[in-house]
Amino acid sequence: MELRKNYFADVRKDGLHEIGQPRPRLDSPGHVTGKTAYFADRNFPGMLHLKMVRSPHHHARIRSIDTSEAEKHPGVARVLTAKDVPHNVYTILILIQIGPEDETVLADGKVRWKGEAVVAVLAETERAAQEAAAKVKVDYEVLPAVFDMEEALKPGAPLVNEHHGQNYYLYDSGECRKVRFGDVEAGFAMADHILEQSYQSSPIEHAPTETTGCVVAPEGNDRFTCYTNTQAMFFTLDNTSIILQMPGSKLHFVGGTVGGGFGGKVDVIVEPIAILAAKLTGRPVSFIYSREEEMQVSSPRAAEKVVIKDGVMKDGRIVARKVTGYTDAGAYSRHSPYGAQKGAAHYPGPYTIPNVWIDTYCVYTNRTPSSAMRGFGVTIGDFALEVQMDKLARLIGMDPLEFRFINAYRDGDMKAHRQPTEGAALIECMQEASRAANWPVAEKYMAMSSYRKGA
Amino acid sequence: MAKVPVQFTLNGSEKAEFVESGTTLLHALRDKIGDTSPKGGCHQGTCGACSVIIDGELRLSCLTLAETCNGTDIKTTAGLAEGGVLHPLQRAFLDAFATQCGFCTPGMIMAAKVLLDRTPNPSREEVIEALSGNICRCTGYEPIIQAVLTAARANSQNAA
DSSP states (O other): OOOOOSTTTTTSOOOOSSTTSOOOOTTHHHHHHTOOOOGGGOOOTTOEEEEEEEOSSSSEEEEEEEOHHHHHSTTEEEEEOGGGOTTOEEOGGGGGTOOOOOEESSOOSEEOSTTOEEEEEEESSHHHHHHHHTTOEEEEEEOOOOOOHHHHTSTTOOOSOTTTSSSBOOBTTBSSEEEEESOHHHHHHHOSEEEEEEEEEOOBOOOOSSOSEEEEEEOSSSOEEEEEOOSOHHHHHHHHHHHTTOOGGGEEEEOOOOSOOTTTTOSOOHHHHHHHHHHHHSSOEEEEOOHHHHHHTSOOBOOEEEEEEEEEOTTSOEEEEEEEEEEEEETSOTTHHHHHHHHHHHTTOSBOOSSEEEEEEEEEOSSOOOBOOTTTTTHHHHHHHHHHHHHHHHHTTOOHHHHHHHHBOOTTOBOTTSOBOOSOOHHHHHHHHHHHTTOOOOHHHHTOOSSSTTO | OOEEEEEEEETTEEEEEEEETTOBHHHIIIIIIOOOOSOOSOSSSSSOTTEEEETTEEEETTSSBGGGGTTOEEEOGGGOSBTTBOOHHHHHHHHTTOOSSOSSHHHHHHHHHHHHHHOSSOOHHHHHHHTTTOOOTTOOHHHHHHHHHHHHHHHHHHHO
16 A cells, blocks of 8 residues: 655644554454354344234235234244334434434334335244244235325325325425525526536445344343344434333343444334334344345435536536435435435535535335435435536536546635535545546646645 | 254264254254354355355355255364464455455355365466355455465465
8 A cells, every 4th residue: 555645745744653554453353263243143042033024015004904813823922013012103313303203113004115014923933933924914905106206296196104294304494405505596697508417326225245133132130132233223222212112221232243234224123123022022032134125125225316407617617506406215214314414515516616506305205215325315416416527527628637626625615505615635636546547637737735725 | 843863073073953854054053053153144045155165065054954964074164263273264364354344254264265175276267256156245355355365375385
């Protein structure tokens, strides 16, 4: 590894003793010897296995649920429905006052996406649980469903989630998150060229090698130890406490060892129902997603649509940018209202643009609820923005890298969401990229600086 | 359900268990015997995390029935270090930063071991081919390939 010390040399204290030096990872010896303990490596005598009965419909009313045959199946210890869950309607971000509670642990009267959890079956073996789950009879009245964000926002679209009352998340700013900076229409009026383009992405599954799950052991004193691969330990503990109406002191979470997460293990899905099952049966409980559940049921990255309209001058300056972003939350909020909000702050990109208008919508559809994944709210936006930057450069006949130097944000520039830029390094990154990729730019750009005035 | 007796050698020691007919070797190793080094990633033979060595052959323990392993010699990553000294493959995986989440690592090491046992000096292409049944979703394939090549070089130097 090569450490370039010429960048920021005059403002950096040069005490970099660790950077550029290999250091052994503390967890690797456990990994290479097979000794690292993942949650599923815990096994307890008398452990029950939980299998979920899931909705086969995208949107349906539940007329009735009959668990009698499942309860009689050999090896079944307990069958759980909505009425067994103390606080069944929840939402993860209520911990930071982002409501309303809009999702059920077990479906109550309605299902809003294909794969939604309806009934939990606990049995001595995975096989018995699976067989008994197949014997649960749910009578559904299928309802019209909506899968497209723009369709969902039209008047008369099927209402996905009654807890919201409309098919978008209602922010304190209204139907979308808004950023207003300068006068975007004046910017378009003065622009030499205007380019409006639309970009779309599909949901993306994290597909970790280790599927989502947990193992719960009752400690015998009304306290429960939950071994889990959650990426959000305290979020999970606090939400479990709310859902089970149980003080946090009764819950002992053990985790931190995750067999691949990538954001896919930040929702609170398996732990509350498994702990409830352990409480009601007095026995250890294992709830592990099958590979099929991991691919079909766990939250993916949200589908997004990004519409960008830019006004650009012949000399390369972007003078106006208007962005409308749509984030497909699926049937429930989970982390998507936050993801869409991140997008609102991010859409100008790492560029200084004097006139900006941004609207981002978090939209509800009858699709699998989406949630976090590596840079969610930003990653798809970056794809759209950078493709747009290349198109703009082509439009005015300019080198795409030089075009970015002209618009790059620098220390002291005011961003559209009113945060002054600090610690920018885009110019320097592009200078190094220009060298590394052998993509030369004019000398004046190689002399620029993110922080030195006049340079 | 009827139980079936199974006896095999696991990492040099004799094991005897009664299993339900149809029990996978993965289940028997992890939940009956307590060797949790093979991992269950897909339970359908596609990810390679459950790989073990049976009589010198690389096998997916999630698709192998325990009752078919009578009298076999089974090796897992948990038994690779001898007397607390890491196997050259384990050493190389450590030194090359070839682990991230670690879930695929025991299976990767098994696949690599079978390769090096047969082909002590593999080409890069042979390493890639040998690891092609093992998925790393942290996508750290390059350090893993380098680790296997490094272990092969260490082996051949020791032999020389």
